[in-house]
Amino acid sequence: MSRRVTLNLGYQGNTRDVTVVIPDDEPTPWQWGERLSVVGKPAPRVDGPLKATGAAHYTYDIELPGMLHGAMLRSPWPHARVRNIDLSAAQHLAGVRAVLALDDREIRFAGQEVAAVAAISSDIAADALKLIKVDYETLPFVVDMDSAAKDSAPRVFGSGSNIGKVKHSSVGDVPKGLEIAANTIEATYTTPVQTHVCLETHGAVASFNAAGDQLTVWCSTQGVFSVRDDLAVYFSLPPDSVRVVCEYLGGGFGSKFGATPEIIVAARLAKTTGVPVKVVLPRADEHRSTGNRPNSEQKVKVGVDHDGKLIAIDLVTRGSGGIGGGAGSAGPFGSVYRCANIRVEESNIYTNAGPSSPMRAPGWPQGCFALELAMDEMARKAGIDRLEFRRRNSDNPVRAAEYDIGARAFGWAEKNEAAKSTGPIKRGVGVASAEWHAVGVSGPEAQVIAHRDGSVEVRVGTQDIGTGTRTVLAIVAAEELGLPVDRVKSEIGDTRFLFSVPSGGSLSAPSNSPAVRQAAAHLKDKLFRIAAPILGAEPNDLEASNETIRVRTNPSRAISFTDVCKRIPGDSISAQGERVPNYAGFRTDQAGCQFAEVEVDTETGIVRVTNVVAVHDAGRIVDPLTARSQVNGGILMGIGFALFEDRRMDPQLGIMVNPTMDDYKLLGALDVPQIDVTFFEVANGITNTGVMGLGEVAHVASTAAVACAVYDAIGLPVRSLPMTPDRVLAALGHA
C-alpha cells in the first residue's frame, strides 16, 4: 500500500536525508540535484499565442444565441432601508425581458445591489435601470474608521457594535521586555484601502436548459468549483446539474471566489427569461462593490537588548473591511523575526463601505510595511546596520542565504554606505523580508490522456488567474512522460473536469502539479504495459525520455512514444492521479527578501523607485520565465500600494469618490524600475513535485522595501501610505 523512501532534500550547501512514507502508486518526490529535462527550463506560456492575438476568450467575450444583457441597479445611499421598489416603468420599456427586485432590503454601503434587469441590449438594460423607482428610507451612516469606532457612531449592523471581535495573542512578557530593553521605538503606521482593479470586471453568462434544472455558467472566477457549489445551494440543484466554466479570466487577486452577486443575478435572470443572460460589471461597480484590501492603523512598539536582538514587539492593529470583516495585519509580526515577547491585538471596524475580500497575501503587505519600517527605525536608533539587524533577528537559514545573494546582486554594501547627495534628489536603499507558506493542499485530482495520434492532454478543474497554470501542468506532465512541452495540451477551467481547489492562497501550482504528475505516472505505467511485449521486457524495466520508451538497462531496445500510442486499442488511454496530503519534507515555509532603491525629490516630494532586487524560494520552480512574471507583478503591485493607490471615501456622502481608473491611481509603465529576480531553489519533498506557490510571497515585502528606502533617502520615516508628494513633504517639514 505504501512504501518508505529516503529523500535528499534541501538547498545548495545544505541538504539532508529525510525519510517519508508515500503511497505505492505515487511517484517518488523529486530530490535535490534531480536531473529533469523540461521542469526548471524557461518556457513560454502555452496559451501565449491566444492571448497575444486576442483569440483567448474571456467571460466578457462570450456571446450566445438569443443572449440578453443584464445590469444591476445599486444604491446611491451608504445606509438605507428599501421601502418600496417600483419596477413597472422599467418592465414596460421596449426590449426589456425581466426586472428583478433583489432580496436584501437593508442597504449598508453605496453600491449595494438593489435590482436587476435583462434586456436585448446593454444600452436598453442601462436605460431600464434609470426607470426603476426605489423609495429609500435613508439612515445615518459612517464611512471612516475612527468615527465608526466611537460609541456614538451609527451602527453598520443594527444594534451590534461596529468593533468586531478583538483578537489577542501573546507570548512571553511584552511589558517586561520593553522595560528591560536597551532601546525602544514606538510609532503608528497606516495603510489605505486598496481595490483589486481586475482588468476584466466581475461578470457571468448564465444559461438554463428548457426544463430549468440544468444550469451552465461561464464566469470570471478563481474557483469554478466553489461557484458551482454556491449556485447548487442557491438554486437547490444537485452540484452535478450545475456546470461552471472559466477558460480565461482577466485578473482576480483574491476578489473572485464563490458565486458573487453578478453570478447569482445572471443565473436568476436566465431562469426568469428562459434564455442566456450576460452580466458584466461597469468599472465603477468593480471599484465600489467587488472587494478591497482593508486599511490598517498599526501602533507598534519594538524593543531590543544590548546585542541588537529583538526583546519585545507590541502591535495594536485595526482596520476596516467596510461591511466585510477581515481587517488585520498581524501575520508578519509573530513570524518573520525571532522575538521571545510578542503581543498582538487585532480588530476589524465595520463601516458603511464596500465589502473587503481577500487580496494577494491578505494582511501581510500592510503588516510587513509597518514591521519593516519599525525595524529600520529601531536599527537606526540602536546604531546597527539594517541588514545586519535583520540577520541577527532571523533564524531562517534560507533567508540568510537569500540576504547574501540579494545584497550582492543589489550592491547593498556600497549603496548603503554611499554619501547622500547635497542636491534636492536624495537616493536611498531599503531591504525587507518576505514569508509565506504556499505548500498547497490535497483534494485536486487530475486526468492525463494519451491519444492514438501521440498527443497528450491534461485535464484538471483548476483555472488560470494569469500565473500560467496551463503551462506549469503541461510541463510537469511532459517531464513525467519524457515529452517536449508542446506535445501536451492543458485543459482547465471547467467543472466537468476532475475537482480542484480555488486559485488563491498561492495554491494552484503546489496543489495541482502533484496530482498531474501522479496521473502522468499512472498513464506511463499503462503505456509501458503496451510497450513491454514489443520490447521483450517487463513494464517495470522501462523508462520514458526524449519521446521514447526504452529498456532501462539496454537503451537501444526502444520504441517511440508515438508508436506506442498507435497501439492504443481504442481512441485514447487515460489515467487519473490524486493530490495526496503533504509529506513532512524539508521546510514548509518560504522566506524571500527584496531590496529597493529610490530617488526622492525633496523639493517636490515625488518618489521614484529605480531598482529592485528580489530573491525568492518557492520549492522547485517549474517555469522560471512565467515565475519571473509573477514576481515582477508582485513587486509592481507593491510599489503601487506604496506610492499611488488609495480608495477615497467622501465622509459627507458616504460614497467612493475615485471609482475610475484615472482617479484611482495605478502604477504605469513610466513608474517601472529595473527589476532583478533570483530564484533560490529548495528541494522540499513536501509533494512529489516539491512545487510551492509564488504569487503572494513575491508581493509581501515590496511595499515595505520601498518605504524603508524612502526613509533612508530622506532620513525621516513616512509612516502613512501611499507616500504621495504631500506626505513626503510633510515628513520633511515642508507641509
Next chain:
Amino acid sequence: MKTRKPNAISRRSFIKGAGAVAAAAGLVRVRPASADEKTLPPGVLEKLGPEAATIELNINGKPATLEIEPRVTLLRALREHLGLTGTKLVCDRGACGACTVHLDGKPVTSCMVLAIDARGHQVTTIEGLGTPSNMHPVQAAFVDEDAQQCGFCTPGMVMSVAAALEKNPAATTDEIKHATAGNTCRCGTYPHVFAAALRAVKPGRATRAV
C-alpha cells in the same frame, strides 16, 4: 466582412465624453449627405441618427457594412457588431489603453472614438495584426518574453508597442515606456513588455508560429 446585425433596437441615449455634442445632435461633420443637405444648419454637412444608420468601415483591410446608432463607439462596433472581441473594454474612458486599435496606423483608444468617425480611415485591430498560427513579430515577441499574465491588457499593449515600432523600428526602452504609458497592466507585466519590444526591434527576426 460579414456584419452581424445588432440585437439593439433604436433608442436614444447620449454618449458621454468627447463625442457628446456630435452624437447628441446626431450631426457629424464628416462628408456630404445628399438628402437632408438643404435643411441642415450652415457648416453641418451630414445628419445621422438617432436611429441606426448604415455605415461602411474599413477593418483590417476589408470593408465592413454596419447598421448602428451614431452613439456606438468604435470599440463596441468591433466587439458587438463585428465579433472582433480581441479588443477589450476596461476603463471605458480612455485611461487604460486596453481598447487600443490603430486608426491609419496610429494608436487610438477605441472606447473614445465613435464608429461613425472611423469612416474613411483604416482600422487595424489585434486580429488584423496577426493570428495564433501567423503572429506579427510583436505578438511573437510577447509570447517569447512572456509579456502577459492574465492577458486582458495584452491586445492593447501589443497594439501600442506595434505602433511605436512602426514609427521607430529602433525604439529604445525609454520610448517603449512612453508608448505604453497609457496601457495599464494590473498583473505588472511591464518589464517583460519592454523586453518583448526590444526583441521585436531586432532586424530580420522571423515571425514565430505555433
